[in-house]
Amino acid sequence: MxxxxxxxxxxxxxxxxxxxxxxxxxxxxxxxxxxxxxxxxRPDNDFEDENGRRPLTEIHHRGEVWRVGDWIHITNTNDLAKPIIGQIYRTWQDSQGQQWVNACWYYRPEQTVHRHDKYFLENEVVKSGQYRDHRIDEVVDRCFVMFVTRFDKGRPRGFPGDKEVYVCKSRYNEENHKLNKIKTWSSCLPDEVRERDYEMDLFDIPRKLKKIPSPIKHLLRYDAKPTDPLPKPTWGAPNAPPLVGAVHCRERESNLTEDLSVQETPPPEPTAIPAHIEPIRRPSMMPALVPGIAKGTSA
Structure with a gap:
């Protein structure tokens, strides 16, 4: 309004x-x-969808407020020591009063399928196409994911030092098991926070990003050949990332092919969530006109 x-x-x-x-x-x-x-x-139940889901502006849980755009750690039933990394896309309450979040998962390198000799950045994660529903009590902590162009320059201002900060530069396509460089970071974020930036505490000098070998390179079969079909990840619990990914020695694709294969992962259908972000007020960009001369002109 x-x-x-x-x-x-x-x-x-x-x-x-x-x-x-x-x-x-x-x-x-x-x-x-x-x-x-x-x-x-209007009563709240007027806003429920056909499944009885009522959109929420925010969720209060464990003494904190959780909103769309927050980066979170979610309980990983496959490995409790490696929580799921995700970003909240929707918040709602079901007909029984249970509160939920829909989160886009970010995979760890060992949860993907890739060449055995691939290197990753330290603390790197990749954006998946998985948008999953989780009860709010599955959210265990906050984390943060930064785009690679900013990760070496500093950290989000005010973000607790004991919370995990990850770096991301790629999307992961689970159909063909390809990692494609992200061209525009804003395209990876929920609409509600796409135009909202965050302040940073800058390092004195940019830090050199450390590369590490694939954590599962040892899983390459001794008889693996470049002509082998792509291996598949091993799945465990139904609402968790792969138990473990896989490695192969197939031929590398050219940079041109990788660039052409970049696909923008569409977010789930939007839910009418009340706005909780203060809109940015911009002054009118209209030139000062003599009142009434240009009837068809408006801001």
């Missing part, structure tokens, strides 16, 4: 009160405000 009001106020600012544009803006502004007031009086 603040954005809508700003639009109408701009329209009235740059047009005379006697103009049709001014009158239309005033009438639509009043109509929009009335609709907003009507919406506030």
């Amino acid at each position: 603040q954005d809508i009001d700003l639009m109408f106020e701009n329209a009235k600012e740059y047009n005379m009160e006697t103009s049709q544009l001014y009158k239309d803006a005033a009438q639509l502004q009043e109509y929009a405000r009335n609709l907003a007031e009507q919406g506030k009086t």
Whole structure:
């Protein structure tokens, strides 16, 4: 409503009160405000979907507030020592009152299928196409995932030093088991936080990123050949990443092929979640006009 009001106020600012544009803006502004007031009086169950899910702005759990965009550690039933890394895309409550999050999973290198001689960055994770539902009590802690272009320069301002910070530079395609470089980090984030940046505490000098060999390179079969079919990961619990990935010695693909194979992973269908982020207010970009001259001009 603040954005809508700003639009109408701009329209009235740059047009005379006697103009049709001014009158239309005033009438639509009043109509929009009335609709907003009507919406506030609707009961919560009016917003439930066909499965009885009611969108939530935020979830209070373990003394903290969890919202869309938060990076989280989720209980990994395959390996409790390696929690699932994810980012919250939706928050809601079911008909029994249980609160849930939908999170996009980020895989650890050992959970992917890749060449045995591949190197990864220390603390690297890769964005998967898995968007899974988890009860809020499965969320165990906060973490943070930074894009590779910022990871060497500092850390998120105010983020506790005892929390894990990961670096990401690739998407993982589970159909063909390819790792493709991410071109635009914002395309990986939920719409609600895509335009919101975070401040950083910068290092005195950028840190050199350390590369480490694949943690599962030893799993390469002694008789493996470049012509072998791609191996498959080993899956365990149904709502957890692979128990372990796999390695192979197939021929590398050219950089051109890898660039052309980059696919943008679509997020799940959006849920009407009430906005909890303060919108950015921008001044009108219109030039100062003589009032009433350009009737068709509005902000």
